[in-house]
Amino acid sequence: MALLKLLGRRLGAAVLLLGVLSTLTYGLLLASPGGPEQVLLGGRPSTPETRAAIREQYHLDDPFPVRYARWLGDALQGDFGTSIYSREPVVSVIADRLPVTASLAAYALALTVAVGVPAGLLAAMRRGGRLDQGITLGALAALSIPSFALSILLLYGFAVQLGWFPVFGVGDTFAERITHLTLPAIALAAAQAALVVRQMRAAALDLAASDFLTFARARGLPRRRVWTSYALRNAALPVLTVGGLLLAANLTGSVFVEQAFGLHGLGSLLIGAVGQKDIPVVQALVLLGGVIVVVVNLLIDLAYLVVDPRVRQGAAS
Amino acid sequence: MKVTGLRVSGTGLIVDGVDLEVSPGETVGLVGESGSGKSLTARAMAGLLPRGLRATGSITLDGRELIGAPERVWRTVRGRRLSLLMQDPFAMLNPLLTAGAHIAESSRSRVPIAERLAEVGIDDPSVARRHPFQLSGGMRQRVALAAALAGDPELLIADEPTTALDATTQHEILQLVRRVQRARDMGVLLITHDLRVAFELCDRVAVMYAGRIVEHGPAAELGRAAAHPYTARLLATVPTVERRLARLEGIPGGVPPAGEVSGACAFAARCDQAEAACVEARPPLRALPSGRLTACVTQVRPRPAPSGTGARREAAGPPVLRVSGLRKAYGSHVALGGVSLEVRQGETVGVVGGSGSGKTTLARCVLGLVTPDSGTVELAGDGPRHRLVQCVFQDPSTSLNPAMTVGAALAEAAGQGAPETRPTVAELLEEVGLPASYAGRRPAALSGGERQRVAIARALAVRPSLLICDEPVASLDVSVQAHVLELLRRIGTAMLFITHDLAVVRQMADRLVVLSRGEVVEAGEADAVLDAPAHDYTRRLLRSVPVLTDSHTSVASASDGG
Numbered sequence: 092m093a094l095l096k097l098l099g100r101r102l103g104a105a106v107l108l109l110g111v112l113s114t115l116t117y118g119l120l121l122a123s124p125g126g127p128e129q130v131l132l133g134g135r136p137s138t139p140e141t142r143a144a145i146r147e148q149y150h151l152d153d154p155f156p157v158r159y160a161r162w163l164g165d166a167l168q169g170d171f172g173t174s175i176y177s178r179e180p181v182v183s184v185i186a187d188r189l190p191v192t193a194s195l196a197a198y199a200l201a202l203t204v205a206v207g208v209p210a211g212l213l214a215a216m217r218r219g220g221r222l223d224q225g226i227t228l229g230a231l232a233a234l235s236i237p238s239f240a241l242s243i244l245l246l247y248g249f250a251v252q253l254g255w256f257p258v259f260g261v262g263d264t265f266a267e268r269i270t271h272l273t274l275p276a277i278a279l280a281a282a283q284a285a286l287v288v289r290q291m292r293a294a295a296l297d298l299a300a301s302d303f304l305t306f307a308r309a310r311g312l313p314r315r316r317v318w319t320s321y322a323l324r325n326a327a328l329p330v331l332t333v334g335g336l337l338l339a340a341n342l343t344g345s346v347f348v349e350q351a352f353g354l355h356g357l358g359s360l361l362i363g364a365v366g367q368k369d370i371p372v373v374q375a376l377v378l379l380g381g382v383i384v385v386v387v388n389l390l391i392d393l394a395y396l397v398v399d400p401r402v403r404q405g406a407a408s
Numbered sequence: 409m410k411v412t413g414l415r416v417s418g419t420g421l422i423v424d425g426v427d428l429e430v431s432p433g434e435t436v437g438l439v440g441e442s443g444s445g446k447s448l449t450a451r452a453m454a455g456l457l458p459r460g461l462r463a464t465g466s467i468t469l470d471g472r473e474l475i476g477a478p479e480r481v482w483r484t485v486r487g488r489r490l491s492l493l494m495q496d497p498f499a500m501l502n503p504l505l506t507a508g509a510h511i512a513e514s515s516r517s518r519v520p521i522a523e524r525l526a527e528v529g530i531d532d533p534s535v536a537r538r539h540p541f542q543l544s545g546g547m548r549q550r551v552a553l554a555a556a557l558a559g560d561p562e563l564l565i566a567d568e569p570t571t572a573l574d575a576t577t578q579h580e581i582l583q584l585v586r587r588v589q590r591a592r593d594m595g596v597l598l599i600t601h602d603l604r605v606a607f608e609l610c611d612r613v614a615v616m617y618a619g620r621i622v623e624h625g626p627a628a629e630l631g632r633a634a635a636h637p638y639t640a641r642l643l644a645t646v647p648t649v650e651r652r653l654a655r656l657e658g659i660p661g662g663v664p665p666a667g668e669v670s671g672a673c674a675f676a677a678r679c680d681q682a683e684a685a686c687v688e689a690r691p692p693l694r695a696l697p698s699g700r701l702t703a704c705v706t707q708v709r710p711r712p713a714p715s716g717t718g719a720r721r722e723a724a725g726p727p728v729l730r731v732s733g734l735r736k737a738y739g740s741h742v743a744l745g746g747v748s749l750e751v752r753q754g755e756t757v758g759v760v761g762g763s764g765s766g767k768t769t770l771a772r773c774v775l776g777l778v779t780p781d782s783g784t785v786e787l788a789g790d791g792p793r794h795r796l797v798q799c800v801f802q803d804p805s806t807s808l809n810p811a812m813t814v815g816a817a818l819a820e821a822a823g824q825g826a827p828e829t830r831p832t833v834a835e836l837l838e839e840v841g842l843p844a845s846y847a848g849r850r851p852a853a854l855s856g857g858e859r860q861r862v863a864i865a866r867a868l869a870v871r872p873s874l875l876i877c878d879e880p881v882a883s884l885d886v887s888v889q890a891h892v893l894e895l896l897r898r899i900g901t902a903m904l905f906i907t908h909d910l911a912v913v914r915q916m917a918d919r920l921v922v923l924s925r926g927e928v929v930e931a932g933e934a935d936a937v938l939d940a941p942a943h944d945y946t947r948r949l950l951r952s953v954p955v956l957t958d959s960h961t962s963v964a965s966a967s968d969g970g
Contacts, residue, residue: 311488
């Protein structure tokens with residue numbers, strides 16, 4: 092019951108946040124130079140008649156709240172209007188691009204967790220040793236290389252010189268997609284994995300010094316139990332937060348990597364739409380980004396509820 | 409379990425040749441101040457030394473050598489043969505697991521969890537489903553004990569199991585350990601800094617100092633007459649709840665690193681009967697009659713017993729603090745339920761109570777850190793509140809800024825006071841008995857007692873009319889406690905002295921206020937309240953103080969003949 096209440100509260104907050112975001116997003120159209128008609132015409136020459144037709148079609152003469160409400164109503168039904176550039180419904184434009192970015196983001200997150208968590212744990216276990224120094228140094232290097240530079244390095248090394256991976260495109264079958272997305276996912280995941288390594292290392296060091304871990308060993312618990320139920324589960328809490336935020340960042344911020352690898356994902360769509368002043372697409376993308384961040388955060392909160400009884404208690408009271 | 413010549417070293421030597429033996433059915437106490445190496449000895453015995461430390465020597469369990477044994481062997485020993493119970497019940501349990509899960513995971517037989525809980529005095533089986541954060545400190549320590557016992561070990565090593573708990577709970581847990589030990593006929597090694605606790609519970613007691621055992625013997629014998637000057641001095645520093653002493657005596661100096669004194673008697677530098685022989689060679693543990701061992705070359709010379717009772721000061725001055733009808737609630741939890749009290753000039757008012765009694769909330773209200781729901785706090789004098797009242801906190805290692813030198817911290821504090829009465833750093837250091845050269849040091853370069861002196865100097869820097877002391881000696885060793893208490897006695901500023909330790913409050917307070925669940929249950933002259941407590945709660949507090957019996961306190965005179 093208390094859980095539902097908490098969920099309700101969080102959902103309420105999420106709706107409020109998205110409301111504000113959508114108002115601002117919708118405001119984009121009005122704030123654009125040359126007025127909304129000009130934007131909607133896409134810079135084509137116009138007569139007063141065509142402008143009047145546009146105003147009529149988009150209800151531009153209605154008061155702002157009414158227009159906003161109508162736009163929001165359409166948006167909620169999945170209608171974000173038509174792209175000015177391609178004349179296709181915005182939703183289908185995005186639906187075209189979303190799978191690429193989503194698989195890239197998921198792939199990168201999987202790599203981040205698969206590399207970052209064990210490396211961080213290992214570094215903490217071998218604290219001060221060669222391995223720890225190597226991992227820490229590697230993480231620092233990965234953090235300091237910008238993703239587009241890494242993209243180019245990877246492309247040159249593994250795709251051009253060695254020819255192990257394709258240079259661009261996404262492929263058709265699942266296996267092809269994996270090979271196509273491997274280099275981009277590495278480029279995207281490197282800095283993030285470095286963050287997770289550091290987070291995990293710090294969390295594990297705290298844990299190693301904690302009384303409850305010593306007490307667990309003092310009771311002769313099997314090593315696997317100590318590692319899973321004590322070390323990993325407790326260290327998971329801070330990593331969970333970071334992981335969620337990284338997922339949101341991947342979905343909305345893979346612009347550079349997509350450009351470098353010639354992937355037609357949301358990032359390149361956004362860049363194109365901004366360049367072409369394709370306001371309906373920009374609106375939809377901004378809103379989508381907002382939704383993703385809000386939903387991911389909601390999921391993190393829920394995951395906390397599942398993992399940490401203290402949060403459950405806090406939620407109940 | 410038998411320990412022979414155990415040495416633990418990291419960057420320096422920490423434990424230097426400890427011999428110890430614990431048999432089934434026996435409770436052995438290992439007593440020492442911080443830095444004596446007692447906790448590391450315990451850790452070494454469980455094969456759980458912190459990273460970077462190494463144990464050499466011999467630890468055998470039923471004749472099987474464990475030093476140098478691989479982790480795999482240790483895992484079969486831990487839990488089943490020996491178990492380690494640690495100090496802090498708030499940190500010892502996995503916050504994500506229920507109490508029941510802790511017990512179940514360490515259990516190797518099919519004993520129901522409810523039965524395990526019942527063994528440690530928890531009759532409510534629903535506790536098994538609760539998480540540690542939903543339990544009180546005492547309950548957590550019980551659950552931890554049940555978990556430690558779930559593998560049915562033959563030896564329980566308890567490392568300060570009650571230090572983090574308040575007096576009444578402490579008493580209960582100790583009784584519980586004793587009961588369980590008897591019922592299971594188990595061996596117990598109790599590590600403690602508190603001689604009173606060791607005497608109350610143990611058959612034999614070993615006293616550790618600077619990484620070695622300096623005295624070892626049956627608890628009753630050792631309590632009757634100390635055979636090592638360190639033990640004698642330690643016993644003399646334990647504050648008594650029975651009467652107010654005229655002078656509180658500590659032991660001057662500090663514990664030396666074990667590595668620096670390995671060729672001599674470790675206590676020689678602080679001992680008032682040291683001879684040349686003490687520093688020429690390390691005195692071995694020599695046997696005395698009645699199964700005792702001492703590492704002292706001479707006999708302990710009796711020290712004059714602390715004379716009589718201290719004169720109580722008459723405080724008829726005007727009140728500096730008047731608290732009336734103070735209430736504060738956090739949600740549904742009432743921290744203060746209408747507390748009234750008064751502190752007059754030059755007077756020390758003790759506030760005692762267990763954890764959750766509202767002592768700390770009271771202090772915070774007076775300091776202005778917490779806004780009470782209702783009631784008033786009146787402080788005599790003009791000016792901002794921080795010039796009228798200052799506080800000395802419990803733990804000087806966290807209350808001092810580690811990045812600031814002592815001088816800078818004191819100068820900064822003095823700068824907050826009225827310009828006309830502003831003391832210099834040197835004056836402040838002198839007031840608390842520290843050399844002026846300490847101004848250039850940082851807290852990390854000071855001992856615990858010295859840090860607390862600095863904290864006191866900092867509180868006095870604005871010349872407050874009232875000093876609040878919130879457990880000022882609870883984190884200090886007994887040999888240092890006495891120095892700090894004596895210093896606080898000398899200061900003469902009106903004091904609100906908050907503590908859970910009745911023996912300390914007996915030494916400090918002129919008047920006493922007993923708090924329980926946010927209510928004043930008893931108040932009056934300190935001596936009157938402690939000699940003849942009227943309220944049941946006060947009586948319970950008094951009963952839970954481990955007492956050095958007459959034979960213990962008269963240690964010095966008893967060794968007259970010896």
